[in-house]
Amino acid sequence: GQSLEQPSEVTAVEGAIVQINCTYQTSGFYGLSWYQQHDGGAPTFLSYNALDGLEETGRFSSFLSRSDSYGYLLLQELQMKDSASYFCAVRDNTGGFKTIFGAGTRLFVKA
Amino acid sequence: ETGVTQTPRHLVMGMTNKKSLKCEQHLGHNAMYWYKQSAKKPLELMFVYSLEERVENNSVPSRFSPECPNSSHLFLHLHTLQPEDSALYLCASSQAAYPPKQGSYNEQFFGPGTRLTVL
Numbered sequence: 001g002q003s004l005e006q007p008s009e010v011t012a013v014e015g016a017i018v019q020i021n022c023t024y025q026t027s028g029f030y031g032l033s034w035y036q037q038h039d040g041g042a043p044t045f046l047s048y049n050a051l052d053g054l055e056e057t058g059r060f061s062s063f064l065s066r067s068d069s070y071g072y073l074l075l076q077e078l079q080m081k082d083s084a085s086y087f088c089a090v091r092d093n094t095g096g097f098k099t100i101f102g103a104g105t106r107l108f109v110k111a
Numbered sequence: 112e113t114g115v116t117q118t119p120r121h122l123v124m125g126m127t128n129k130k131s132l133k134c135e136q137h138l139g140h141n142a143m144y145w146y147k148q149s150a151k152k153p154l155e156l157m158f159v160y161s162l163e164e165r166v167e168n169n170s171v172p173s174r175f176s177p178e179c180p181n182s183s184h185l186f187l188h189l190h191t192l193q194p195e196d197s198a199l200y201l202c203a204s205s206q207a208a209y210p211p212k213q214g215s216y217n218e219q220f221f222g223p224g225t226r227l228t229v230l
Contacts, residue, residue: 042221101154
């Protein structure tokens with residue numbers, strides 16, 4: 001079957017760096033993406049990795065290791081507005097294309 | 112303004128009612144999606160339409176019936192729902208057709224969602 005695991009909650013202080021991990025199990029891996037969702041809001045796309053390595057977009061970076069079935073989202077220079085839920089999602093091509101989302105990591109940024 | 116609108120924003124319905132959710136995208140995108148987000152559960156992809164054809168149907172009960180009359184509009188028709196169907200229903204769209212080419216990604220733009228309560 002297919003599954004994703006990510007921590008349920010992470011707490012960090014303003015200005016710090018935080019890493020949110022995501023491990024997955026799938027036989028037809030096609031790519032790993034990350035979304036941010038604030039309370040009461042819609043998800044917004046952050047990044048996508050199809051190949052191994054680090055993708056950087058401003059304060060956010062995403063990393064993928066396909067051999068380890070592992071990825072992470074790195075948030076630098078944390079701001080209070082970064083308090084939100086972060087979802088990893090795997091696109092899988094087993095028996096047809098599927099997109100599977102993790103349960104989400106709730107990030108709390110403290111002053 | 113995300114470019115993807117959904118109506119209604121809130122809906123309360125009984126189990127015997129029939130209702131429809133509407134999604135409209137103003138971005139000129141070619142693929143549209145329906146998602147279900149329940150409390151404390153992962154986001155679930157329900158249906159995908161690409162170039163107005165259904166290309167993904169993730170084992171969704173038949174009481175949910177999608178319709179895509181053109182590339183800008185997507186409907187989700189609801190009938191004889193159950194209380195466990197209460198959730199946030201999100202619509203999204205993406206530029207390129209689905210599925211994407213290997214190594215590329217269709218960034219999905221989400222609407223604000225419809226909060227559905229089934230009594």
